[in-house]
Amino acid sequence: MNPRVNDPTRSNQDARTPAAGNACVRIRGLRTVLNGKTIFDDVDLDIARGKITAIMGPSGTGKTTLLRHITGQLAADCGDIEVDGRHVAGLNRTQLFDLRERIGYLFQNSALLTDFSVFENVAFPLRQHLRLPEEIIRNIVLTRLQSVGLRGAAHLMPSELSGGMARRVALARAIVRDPDLMIYDEPFVGLDPIALNQILTLIRTLNDTLGVTSILVAHEFSAVRRIADHVVLIAGGKFVASGHPDVLARGESEWTRQFFGGEADGPVPFQYPARDYAAELGFAAGAR
């Protein structure tokens, strides 16, 4: 018996694998070195249009870096990234901004504009790009805030918000222009169970009703499992496993078994690369 059959956050269409011909984001031969550390080592990835693709992996493996590559914030050392048929590396600033106008991006640290109230933060993308009457802006912003449960907080300043509230405001801002591609960098951090449920429903609804392509970076597998169509596991500069969350959860490969089981020992390194532990503490034989 599948426990998710009655789950309202779940879409009924269950496409298991991304259709290669219909990729919204195509990554080929990506190679990145930051500060002498290899973050990506010749990886390929397709992100299916209209689906929710979750990217998981230990912290510090380069999930945020991958998102920065996709949105053209950071150039890769090598390889090609195509978003909606356009090569990101070849775009000039104007073209890049045109592309970004259709992308909603939730920053890992919310990145709200501290000079503006919650309302103005959410209204910011509208005011900058569209000439709309004040009344319409007001309605759009309030609907967005309502959907993240913060309509009553519209007048607050970012410094008056908790971490979880700030994430929800940032989420409202990211979706305010109905983007075609939504990128969420750790959206569930700091959310209480009720807010988490609401946000999961929101993300799923955006996909089901508007056909938004979503890329989701998150650590909470139980949450990811409820909404993602496809999960990609990154570790050690490679995509080590991918597939439908239920398939990954069965833990058929060593990678997934360790990662989702939360074990420290296995192919996924828990330790940041370092010198031998005993030697660094001065205990190793012959160290002294």
Add this chain to the structure above:
Amino acid sequence: MNAPRRNMMLADALAQVGAVGLFMFSILAAVPKSLRHYRETVRQVWFVGAMSLVIIMTCGLFVGMVLSLQLYYVLTNFGGTAALGTVVALSMFRELGPVVTALLFAGRAGTSMTAEIGLMRATDQLSAMEMMAVDPMSYVVAPRFLAGILAMPLLVCIFNALGLLGAHLVGVSWLGLDNGTFWGNMTSTVEVWSDLLNGVWKSAAFGAVIALIATFQGYTTPPTSEGVAYATTRTVVSSAIVVLALDFVMTAFLM
């Protein structure tokens, strides 16, 4: 200090100058688009201008008073106290007004520009704008640059006015010079175009340079609290040096 190290520092300094130059071109390129955010420019003029008023007015008053006092004793030796108003006005309009205002402006407005932009960098607000397809150069940097150019001349005029008031207080009300001589000699000697406006043009250039340095330091600061602290200090130090050097160059060539 050995030669290679000195060469490195020289190379670093030159690279920094080049970077500031390139930054200026990107500001100028962003100015047309920033006119769409004219409200932001107005807000910045208010912020760097109106908020600097108290310090500018106070300092202007005291500079005028002390200048008047010093010159009174010097001029007494030559029996030339009748020229007090003229000398005070000339030195204020041509030199002290623009230069002292610029130094105060760097300390009051330049530092806050640097700290503000640096903090926006450190908290990813600039990246967030870029991701919302809003260019921080035209939304954040260019309005502050324009505000510097617009606010400085206005502040200099206020500084000068308060300076004359201070000089009048000391010279006429306290030391007992004749009121008519004080104003009369001044108005017949000091030229609006060559003396007063020269200083005003100069101050617009100072405003541009200070805003350029301040926004550059903020925009390129390392995203840490230490980085922002150093950037703020560098704004004051570089602005002071550049303003005084530029003052000499402009005075030598343009007047």
